[in-house]
Amino acid sequence: MAVAWALVATPALAVDPFALRDIRVEGLQRADAGTVFGALPFRIGDVYNDEKAAAALRALFATGLFKDVRIEVEGDVVVVIVEERPLIAAVEFTGLKEFDKDALLKSLRDVGIGEGRPFDRALADRAEQELKRQYLTRSLYGAEVITTITPVERNRVNVSFNVVEGEVAQIGEIRILGSKAFSEKELLKQIESTTGGWLTWYTKTDRYSRVKLNADLEALRAYYLNRGYLEFNVDSTQVAITPDKQRISITINVSEGQPYTVTSVRLEGDFLGRDEEFKQRVTIKPGAPYRAEDVAETNRRFGELYGNFGYAFARIEPRTEVDRASGRVAVVIAGQPSQRVYVRRVNVAGNERTRDEVIRREFRQFESSWYDGRKIKLSRDRIDRLGYFSQVEVDTAEVPGAPDQVDLTAKVTEKATGNIQLGAGFSSAEKITFTFGIRQDNIFGTGNYLGLELNTGKFNRTIVLSTVDPYFTADGVSRAIDLYFRTQRPVNSQGESYRFVTQGGAVRFGVPFTELDTVFFGIGAERTTIESGLLLPNSFLLFREQFGETSASLPLTLGWQRDGRDSALVPTSGRYQRFNAEWGIALDTRYIRSNYQFQQWVPFGKLYTLGLNAEFGYGKGLGGKPFPVFKNFFGGGLGSVRGFDQGSLGPIDVTGAYTGGTRRLNLNSEFYVPVPGSGNDRTLRIFGWVDAGNVWAEDESIEFSSLRAAAGLGLSWISPVGPLKVSLGVPIRKFPQDRIQRFQFQIGTAF
Template sequence: MAIKKHLVVSSLLGASFAALGQNSFIVEDLKVEGLQRVALGAALTHIPINVGDNVDEYTISKTIKSLYRSGHFDNIKALRDGNNVVFKVTERPTISFIEFDGNKDIKDEQLNQSLDQQNIRQGEPLDKTVIDNIEKGLTEFFHSIGKYNAKVDISITKLPRNRVKLKLKFDEGDAASIRQINLVGNELFSNEELLQLAESQQDLPWWQFMGSDRYQKQTIEGDLEKIRSFYLDRGYLRFNIDSTQVSVSPERESVYVTANLTEGVKYKVKGFDFIGDLLGREDLIKSVIPLRAGELYNGSVVTSSEEFIKSYLARFGYANAEVRTIPQIDDENQEVQLTLSVNPGKRVYVRRIIVGGNQSTADEVLRREMTQLEGAWLSNQSLERSKLQIQRLPYMEKVDFNVVPVPGVDDQVDVDFTVKEQSAGSFNAGLAYGSYLGLQFNIGVTESNFLGTGNQIGFNINTSRGSERVSVSYTDPYFTPDGVSQGSSIFYSNYDASKFSLIDYKSKSYGLGTNIGFPIDAVNRINFGVRWIQEELSDIAEYEQTRVLRETFLDQDNPDAGFDFTKYELSAGWSRVTVNRGLFPTAGSRQTLNLTATTPNSDLKYFKLNYDSRFYWPISNDHRWVFSTRAALGYGNGYGSTNGYDQVLPFQEYFRITEMELRGFDRNTILPRAIARIPQSIPGTPLPDGSTTGNIGGSSEFDVLVPQGRIGGNAKAVAGMELIVPTPFLDEENTSSVRTSFFVDAANVWDTEFNVDRYQNLAADERAKLDDYSDPMRFRVSTGLSLQWISPMGPMLISFAYPLQKEEDDDTKTISFNISNSF
């Protein structure tokens, strides 16, 4: 492309000056003609002469150059009219619109950023002198990514009112492929071994269509650095890449890369010492860094030692510490003495912490999570911990910080925290389908960041076939300034167990409770709680597992009456949270251990112990591939005696299994079944007329067993593994709100109090109806795919599961779906 440059220097410095004449004169008036967008006052600020000044050719020349430097004008002429000076100007056109066409490898955002750096932006005057530089820079960029046939054409279209449209048209062409990478000079390691380190690939056959042998300059440079690190990490201190040549085929479709190497020999570390100021911690640092005398030199170890010292000093406010390793090489003995030069610099203090991006969350809520304080010295450890603790809040999607030096001061900085919030309030609607339970639905309202205070409030109504539950809760995580939390709740429940594949009984309960939590450190907490519960059980069928409760509380005068219980529950718990964010963590763990027990003055005396854990291990550096495990264990039982009967865990408190704990199975379908034991009568002696003398009671060995609905057990074990993978066709910006994973789930619930030997006197066909519900190894297992999305409407979850291990009477389901709508 050829763009004419309207810089008529000859007319400015020749004809214009001739018009002024060679003699100096006193200026009586100044005029600027041709102004359109630029105000007269703005133009005059760039004219260094005033009325009454004595001017000559040199003065006018300087004035013209000053006007050009303003960036407003394409052409300037200076004329003399008597003792008046007239500047005739042509303003630069204003960029009305910038259009890109045909660009693929370089995005519009990158182009706009590049143009902006050269003051080419919409609404600004166009400096045509930089157009050639832009073309050249873009062409060089395409060459660096292997597109040697790329063309860039920049056209300028004039528009009314001295405006222009700037259009950048790209013909990128095909990228050149790497035909061959040649390494010359390597004898200790083969080309194949070294090129396995490289990201760049060469001359791939057509069937390896998933790979790429495209040439990119930056990738090649990175690959050569990997080879350099490979040698340095194995002691080859004198290794060097002497030269690199890149040759392009005549048709510009293939590239040949040649690197000339000098391997050298291995060197050992003779010893290492320090110079500079280590703040009196030399012995500690020396014992911690991985450098060791007598071992082979290792470049990675040296680098990590330098980074450790910098990071360690930064804990104490020395944010700009400089650490440099000086090698003293003994080629004769193939040894190297390392000297680590340490300059901590000045201790840096935080002048101000600025929080931005929080639209609904109050600053105070975020600041109370920070361990880095204003006025204290800058600590990288405190900054990272502050970021982590804010990111663990469930209503925070992303947290970043930036350290900004205070202008004119070398020992103060400001810290800018930028947060991105995510939905904290939701209207939850759950939907699932199972082969036995059919369609299920629940609804609820929660707000984890009530009015931006960080407090949690909830009003939930969960309804399904046979269940109604209403609850109201409120939790203040900072009931006191030092992080003591306090919460309260009240609930009402009406439950018909027979509607959920469970035994026949109905439960109606209501209660209220409160809890308080104390932080032990940044990741550990302990919690204590108390609840009062009033419970009514009715329509309880007679089963083996309900026998103890019925016999303990049965009203002999009214055996069909229900049971009323008053319970006072005390709870104590421990939690440890080290995950890197509240939702969709990719590293760290969550662990909880809780003990709940009723007091001795309660009608029912029992305890329940629960342990839950989930661990995340990132597989890739970008945390897009993550391996996760989870486990849940539970055990409960009764204590003491009531009315002469030893207490056991009441059946309504038995452990159950949710759909999310064991995907692919219906709720409760793997629980132990209730056993109804029905006594049988024996006919009397036959009489001659065919009648009998009457029935007489039979022995218990003739009892009939009838397995009924599921009841649960007093022990529970759940385990699972997940491989979290990048979601296909999803850009990196949305990875924090969408998660795809492959899973394996396993679970079992059993009853340690169930004794199958109690039924040994029964007939064999009756014993065959029994399963050993005390067996802890009757696990069910499933596998499948799960997709989770924190959408603008709220969390959505869909799972596809297939049972790997099941029993004959288990009910399964393939798909489950859950959706929440935010408000």
């Protein structure tokens, strides 16, 4: 480039210095003259010389706007002659299948190719190599890219990339050599990469990438280090590809070393005079094989404990004292708290739609307060439980020049908070039934909820409009408003046309008592009409004779909720409890209606999860008045006992109608396992389920001998529109009058 500058600058060099009277620019088409004048190191009236000319050439070429620049001298006037580089008018692709066009355009902009940017052949070559690199990450080693440059008017060009993607190179063989303590089959289970299988079209685990191979090597290392093999080492890896670039072979050579047993754990350093408290957090067990996971967990717990007392940058360094002759190791953990710090500022980053205040109000660590690791973790968990973000991290950064201060930054990655809920089932009674709901959990980024629920069943139809303000007050008291219209027609083999229609509304408030517990209370007003029809069930007829065709009620509501699950979407551990009661205090009805739900999630290793759900409902009339028949509990179908028709469990009137009852019991269990070939992908799992339950009338005793039960298999998938469950079941305990519904699916609900 320096030679080029010298050649083009020859007319302007070897001149005697002179006072510059004028500057002219020639050759501009699109660029602004101010851009050229701004890059020149001289002005009118300055003394012009060869050094300034060379500096001007360097500055103009550095703008990237010109492919040729010359400086000529005419007396005491300098003439700058430029030839502009063409601009890119459009970037096009042909032959794309594996990638989305927008994703590739973004990657090309990072190397300088994009609409409206100056074109350079060297940049086009870099763009071509970038496209090939992108295809290599998808195991498309045979991909070819041909670049075509087409000039268009006004010194512009169209850049077109013709892509021939070819076939995906699949991993045909994976070998792990050198292992003695564990079989090759067992070690292959520890890595993500696999050879081709029936589900690899979805998991893509048979595609090779260097990043994935490095992760697999770390997984092997972790497997050995957690079984006492301190000196395990990956000696080499060989990756070979066939000439047709369609099949890849991977060979991993390892050295195991010998296993070590922990003899003792010793603490050294400053533990704030709380040595016993730190020792209680040690998970390393003397007498057991050395486990790197236990050492890492102990370090994490020590760091949390230091952080709870304000020491954000405590240094914790474990080391091992190895005795190779006996195969034993002593673990020494050295700790130094460093300096205690306080939080200067709390920042929020990554939120484009959600308002800052929605995130900040979940923080329990305040500015200008001592750093507290417990409060910071709690803040992160509360932000995560909002459900608005796919990823939440809280970073801690030192304040330059202030060793006793830190800044916290809550980094969030937003996800779509709109949700569509769908459910369907098929039965001989209702044929195909659908439920539909649409909601926005974070409407306009305010953190408020707005939802619409619609049920189109033959026997039960519902429309509900709900809104929730989680911070109706600054102290975190929530307010919810519901407006609803329901029509219900009890399941009946005769197909009668009678039904009852309920319309009303309610407002309720939620008061947080602890970080996990919330108490709800509210009041509502509703009116229910029992519309006449053929063979009206006796219980409905008696109620209508006592209170008339239309009855009104004014219910008070009281509830409690505790959510300790690790995730609301895909829980693997933790407990969830919910209780709500409805008390009819005025107008035509007097009653109490309550419901309690309990969920427990139990992990079995990293792959398997057991989910248990129990729900009990109870209702009773008060003040000598009967329990309103339109408040009865129903059982069977989605959300109750799968395998049975929706709402078909419980008492049956002499007319053949399923009228529901005042007491209900549901027991559900689901055991989740990964889909074979999907690794530990929790977005797609198979589950086996067993449900039991029933509904009883007020004059019936609750007997377990009357429980209905069903079992089956299902598929769970976290789809783009919400959690999808497909289940197929058969009754394992039924009675002659029961209606069976073997196939069901639902989107957006659990259990």
